Amino acid sequence: MERKPFVCGEKAALRVVEPEDADYLAYCHNSPDVRPWFFTNYPTNSLRQKECIEKIYENYEYVPLIIMNQQSKTDVGVTAFHRIDIVGGMATLSIILPDRENWNKGYGKEATHLMVEYGFDVLGFHRIQLVVAAKNSAARRIYASAGFQEEGVLREAMYQDGNYWDFIMMGLLASDWKQQKKGR
């Protein structure tokens, strides 16, 4: 069966997560190219991911979408809204491209843009936020290009390789997003 996009861009498309994606999600989270950026110390596995997938379509507190190459329809990563707060209209955004060879090809920037558009225009969020390691320059750049503002520093928030590392809190409001759209 053809993998139809749920949200479509030019280079990237986002498709829904199916039960058989448990292996791919575990692969994304366990990738040695990704773990240092998320400060992930513990592994996950397909069984744990299968349990998460079962809950997605029950309560919509966590909404992941698989990022595909728009042309070839091959999977290149996963993006998600986490901890969705219906009352506050708020969600935390994440993005993972597990294979380094897919970096710097524009997938991250476009997937971020597509999620922001989906979050504000379809889900009606008031605010989208995230935290990113201060040393993760590529990620900070793609979030800034989508309009996220740096709102504060979580000083020495995570430990890795003998050091404590700063994290940056970033946020984007629906009102900022609407202003940006008007200016385009």
Ligand SMILES: CC(C)(COP(=O)(O)OP(=O)(O)OC[C@H]1O[C@@H](n2cnc3c(N)ncnc32)[C@H](O)[C@@H]1OP(=O)(O)O)[C@@H](O)C(=O)NCCC(=O)NCCS
């Ligand atoms: C961060 C990540 C999502 C970016 O996705 P990507 O597809 O590589 O990003 P894009 O190609 O769309 O854009 C990368 C941008 O960062 C820039 N960049 C790349 N490396 C950089 C670096 N070391 N310093 C500064 N900018 C850098 C690129 O020039 C590009 O900006 P531009 O388009 O304005 O020139 C991807 O690298 C990834 O999954 N990394 C591991 C997981 C991770 O860090 N996730 C985010 C955690 S908050």
